[in-house]
Amino acid sequence: MLKIESLGTSTARIVYSKDDQSILSLPTHEVLEMFKSFGLLLFRGFGVTYEQMKEFSKKFSSKFVRDPYRQIVGSFDDFVQLVDNGMDEVLPHCENSASPFRPDVVWFCCGVPAAQDGETLFWDGVRVWEQLGEPVKQLFISKRVKFKYNFDAEHWKLFFGAGTTIADVKQTLNNIKDVDYQIQEDESIYFEYTCSVVVKTKFGNQDAFGNSIILYYQEPLYDQEPEVSEEVKSHITENSERVSFEDGSPISHAVIDEIKGVMDKLTGVISWQPGDLVMIDNSKFLHGRRAFQDEQRQIYTHLSYLTS
Ligand SMILES: [Fe+2]
Structure with missing residues (x-):
């Protein structure tokens, strides 16, 4: 049995390695079922490299896409990239969701965490939507x-x-x-x-922001x-x-402020350790990043569509 704990207050979970097992030895079906239930899985202690992230993601994926603004790692066809250039804060978003090319899964793998700060942040879009006031919800339902x-x-x-x-x-x-x-x-x-x-x-047919x-x-x-x-x-x-x-x-500042106020109370935090792997349901969770000041930080990313 895997050791699993809550990660923050959302449905997200952290899955621990037992006896230095490889990420590639995990049962695919079981992982997929956990992913469908929880929507965000952080695998810790598996010492995942970006090559392994790619191998692991292949077990679940039919197709990969790139982020058009990220540096490619390895060969062009590997679809592995370094996350956003720069060290600024990245505000909440779902990957490629300002386009019709939204991938199902966002994968992140930590090579080197920032010495300080630089945490990846996440928000459960179902809870954000639940907690928005009725007028704002009606506004976005009607427009x-x-x-x-x-x-x-x-x-x-x-x-x-x-x-x-x-x-x-x-x-x-x-x-x-x-x-x-x-x-x-x-x-x-x-x-x-x-x-x-x-x-x-994608799983559960719930409304999500x-x-x-x-x-x-x-x-x-x-x-x-x-x-x-x-x-x-x-x-x-x-x-x-x-x-x-x-x-x-225009979308008013008041509306944006209300959304941010709700999201501020629901922020989940991934404090990276080397070899961490994260699998995010991009239809349910938003993600972002805290600013940092460490040029050594290396977080790899991979975007995919699920097989089923
Ligand atoms: Fe992103």
């Missing part, structure tokens, strides 16, 4: 949101694969509803994606001082245009 961003050629080629042409991209995007796009002269793609912030969890609106609303403010100047205020208005309601009306 979808629209994400707007520019996808430059270097990054969409990384995402879709090196040999992808503009014609391939058009063919892919034309078949996806809720996507509007324009190809620019420099081959960058101006992209708009409309979706609900409330999603059904599973999206990236906090990240898109505030991302460019990373380097700003917390003291809000007039100049920053004008940026906030500008930046909020990266995500709005479907009809173009």
Whole structure:
């Protein structure tokens, strides 16, 4: 029997290794059942390398995707990447959820934790949704949101694969509803994606606040001082245009503040140890990161679609 404990106050669990066993020796079916029930599993003491993360994830996955903005590790076709460049805070989001290419599972594996800080944070989107006030819930039930961003050629080629042409991209995007796009002269793609912030969890069909609106609303403010100047205020208005309601009306600061207030009380923390592996249900949990100041930190990531 595996030793399993709660990780924070959500359904997340921590699974401990017994007698230095390899992650690859764990029974696939049992792990999958735990993943379906708990939605976030942290495997500790298995000494997982990024190569093993890939081997392990293959047991559950039919397909892999890349994050278009991350450094690739190993060969291009391994789909293993280092997490976000930089050392700033990363606000809550579900991976690739501002696009129709949301993977089922986000995998993280710790090579070297930061000497201090740099924890990965997580939030159970089902509980966030449950705890939001009724007016905010009704607002998001009645209105979808629209994400707007520019996808430059270097990054969409990384995402879709090196040999992808503009014609391939058009063919892919034309078949996806809720996507509007324009190809620019420099081959960058101006992209708009409309979706609900409330999603059904892949397992259990529960409503979850599973999206990236906090990240898109505030991302460019990373380097700003917390003291809000007039100049920053004008940026906030500008930046909020990266995500709005479907009809173009802005999401108010009050609404964003309410969401953040609920999320602040539900934050789960992964204090990394070398060789930790994390498996996150990307339809249920949001994740983010605390800032850190250690260039040695190495967290690898891998994104996949489940076989079943
Ligand atoms: Fe992420």
